[in-house]
Amino acid sequence: MIEDQLIFADWNAPSTVVALSTTRKGGSSAAPYASFNVGAHVGDELARVDANRAILQSELPPDLRWQWLDQVHGADVLEVVAPGSTLTADGLLTREKNLICCVQTADCLPVFVAALDGTEVAMTHAGWKGLASGVIENTIWAMENSGEDLAVWLGPAIASCHFEVGAEVRECFLAAETSESSQHELERCFSPAKSHGKFMADLYGIARIKLSRLGISYSNISGGTHCTYCDEDRFFSYRRDGVTGRMLNAIYIEG
Numbered sequence: 450m451i452e453d454q455l456i457f458a459d460w461n462a463p464s465t466v467v468a469l470s471t472t473r474k475g476g477s478s479a480a481p482y483a484s485f486n487v488g489a490h491v492g493d494e495l496a497r498v499d500a501n502r503a504i505l506q507s508e509l510p511p512d513l514r515w516q517w518l519d520q521v522h523g524a525d526v527l528e529v530v531a532p533g534s535t536l537t538a539d540g541l542l543t544r545e546k547n548l549i550c551c552v553q554t555a556d557c558l559p560v561f562v563a564a565l566d567g568t569e570v571a572m573t574h575a576g577w578k579g580l581a582s583g584v585i586e587n588t589i590w591a592m593e594n595s596g597e598d599l600a601v602w603l604g605p606a607i608a609s610c611h612f613e614v615g616a617e618v619r620e621c622f623l624a625a626e627t628s629e630s631s632q633h634e635l636e637r638c639f640s641p642a643k644s645h646g647k648f649m650a651d652l653y654g655i656a657r658i659k660l661s662r663l664g665i666s667y668s669n670i671s672g673g674t675h676c677t678y679c680d681e682d683r684f685f686s687y688r689r690d691g692v693t694g695r696m697l698n699a700i701y702i703e704g
């Protein structure tokens with residue numbers, strides 16, 4: 450693997466939990482999927498996707514068991530005991546060692562969760578629809594540990610500098626709030642865009658608010674520093690390029 454090809458989580462989880470995001474670097478796919486595309490559903494040649502996945506597998510422990518996910522911008526989170534064929538949901542959770550949970554993204558927010566004692570991990574795909582439908586809440590509720598015993602890393606996603614949304618998206622979030630103060634808290638994640646009636650949405654900010662409401666202290670939430678749209682050298686971005694590849698976001702407990 451080339452240097453800087455993988456981004457490892459910088460967080461408060463124990464070192465027995467491995468959490469990483471791939472970048473677009475160091476793979477075999479041609480434009481517009483150049484070069485490290487792991488998505489088999491985006492129009493790239495499957496042989497190249499397989500070759501890219503094989504490169505990653507060769508860099509990680511050989512006894513890892515892989516669980517892939519078919520994401521649908523919903524809020525379902527599934528617990529995996531024994532990995533099998535691709536599941537349909539937007540979050541995976543496991544308490545098994547050496548079982549790697551995989552989520553693919555190209556702008557949507559990958560949310561990595563680990564128990565501070567290293568006994569369980571979860572990997573969630575959170576675009577705005579998933580965030581609005583409760584995928585983060587469902588992930589945390591599915592865990593045995595409560596909020597104060599969890600650490601979260603927010604992987605590379607499109608940041609508020611580039612994530613323009615219509616007023617209906619903002620409304621969708623605000624309408625779900627039950628008090629004026631909680632509305633105001635979330636309102637800060639939507640700043641007026643240059644285009645009239647549009648807003649720049651902060652997925653990282655929305656996720657942090659939701660996580661903190663679930664009992665996770667801000668000191669245990671890290672990441673959220675990248676913008677997939679801005680950093681063309683390292684990241685695929687659906688908003689920027691339309692037809693493009695996918696990064697892999699994966700988490701496992703070392704056996």
Ligand SMILES: [Zn+2]
Nearest residue numbers: 610611676679
């Ligand atoms: Zn940006």
